Amino acid sequence: MHTIVDRDDDSSSGSATTASRPAQAGSQAVAASSLAGAWRRFAVRRLIGLVTNIILLIFVTFFIVQLIPGDPASAIAGEDASQAQVDQIRVELGLDQPLLLQLGSYVAHVVQGDFGTSFHYKVPALQIVGAAAPYTISIAFTSLVIFLVIGLALGMAVGIITRGDRHRWLDHSFNIGAGVVSSIPAYVQATILVTVFAVWLALLPPAYSPAYSVVQSAILPVAALSIGCIASIARIVRRETSVILEQDYMRTARGWRLGSGTLYAKHMLPNLLTTALTLSGIILTALLGSTLIVEAVFAWPGIGSVVVQAISEYKDYPVIRASVFMIGTISLVFNLLIDVVLGLVDPRTLGDDRG
Template sequence: MTSTIADRAGAGGATTPPAPGTTPGGRPSDASRPARRGRSPWIDFAGRRALGLVGTFAALVVLSFLIVQLIPGDPAVALAGADASVDEIEALRVSLGLDQPIWTQFANYLLQLAQGDLGTSFQYRQPVSTIIANRLPFTATIALVGIAVVLIVAVPLGMWVGVQTRGGRKRWLDTAFGAVTGLLDSIPGYIMATILVVLFALGVGLLPLFPPAYNARAGAVAYVLPIAALVIGPICTISRVVRRETAVVLENDYVRTARGWRLTPVALHLKYVLPNLLTTTLTLSGLILSGMLGGALIIESVFALPGLGTGIIKAILDRDFPVIQGMVLVLGMIAALVNLLVDVVLGLIDSRTLGGRND
């Protein structure tokens, strides 16, 4: 989104940028006017997003149930062990409800979810909600902290490079930035994690590993390598987008006019450049940040972090269907909520994104 500059009568023909949501003449823009029905655009936005979340949850329920049906092998055989007899395996299948028709199993699954019950683990005989609650803090820590680090680093970095290379200046910086970020962005997360382990844990011994270094004494330091492996790629991707958007915004007339008022660079960039590049940046960032959840699951496996990623892998190997289904549901809804948060932030920055036509 780019703003426009309104002409203001005054000495010397000075101009000032219009207030957010106004036309060059100072009148409210069509996008900023209240809906014709007299309701706040946030009400319609909340209704659409609520329906979207319901649809997402329904799709995840069906997907999570069908996924476990495609996993080869019989959970009863895996649970009973190699020495179990046919009768013992069959009795175990009956106790687990695996002997019932697939539509009956699905109906029972829906009934459990309606009661707020994610089921009981085949392997551990514990509620799935308890298993997820024990593992979720590890995944949430590296994912949420990683998202915050990406936004805090990528946006200022991309803006700085965009400002420094404005109008073809410092081509060496533009070339070096593109080459370095392109190279780092092309490295898969698990390979980046391995490189960081070799350099900083096994090499110089600067940072600990998961495990055995993960304990009460390791504290937050033990999360540095997993988070670093997770954020390097997204930082490179988003900073390149921000650099491009910064270059576009800096060429607009209202920025040239604001520059003529002899504003400090900080005031100019924070007030007139940053708000106008965030819409495009956050739209793309929402997809990237949601994808970081999947990256977090892979990173967990590299560092043996006892989060949802390693939990899903173990559940697949054990054919522990309820655990797989519960973790897929939780991860899918977390990704949906991240996208919802991005949409809310976009709405606060630019109310035009709240309209159904601009979604």
């Protein structure tokens, strides 16, 4: 009798185990389907947002040149030109037409990828900006990677060292120092870097020059763009590190005597990455704005140098519009990439309607 019961029990246990396997497989399939659906909704949402922002950007690029003082026709004609010559150039450029008619013509051409012909260079404006864009993208992307990696590592390190009110002097000094550094404008940092490393120490070129390699010329511009961002990211990450270290799951992990690599890299880093990537999306817009100024300081042949010259000297509307559009598009694409990486790191953010 006992033998029969034992067999029944074993049979019941095996049946339960067998039944649980399809249930587990089913739950995994549901989770995978839910994640795929979240990615589809994310893609649709971001695509709609991208198209909407590009449409708004087209209108912004048209109207922004109206705020620039000066007359392009007068700049092209020169100081000694007569009013008749200036008026003739204005007619040739189409600047004599009503504003709404100019807007309609501009939108119709931009949809076809035509921002007009440069007033000064007499070539398509997008060609000029396209040639400068790789230089801007290179230092902006490099700065983004550097301030994320170094800022994250620095903030984590200080947060771990000062855990539980240890080394309070380091905590206060770091907060004050990071706050001061992050408040210094990038162009001021660029000037300081040139003075120290190019003038005093003569280690690096003060500006872009064919006499030096592109890497050598890029070191100071990238540093000027990265230093303030590193301080901003590190300051926030240090505070987040202190909060995470006091969470119950981190206390439990420390109680298990896990190694430092497992404890910090596996259990803490993913949460910090979410914070750092979210912040980088916010900082990126300011970084691109700073890039335009820093490029002018270092004579870096990027969009910044092109747009500054187009505004200050030539009043070159097509180049200005193409430059602003390109910078806006770069910002949108970078933010989209950050959102994708953020979704891969933490799929919960796929349902977040930020930006």
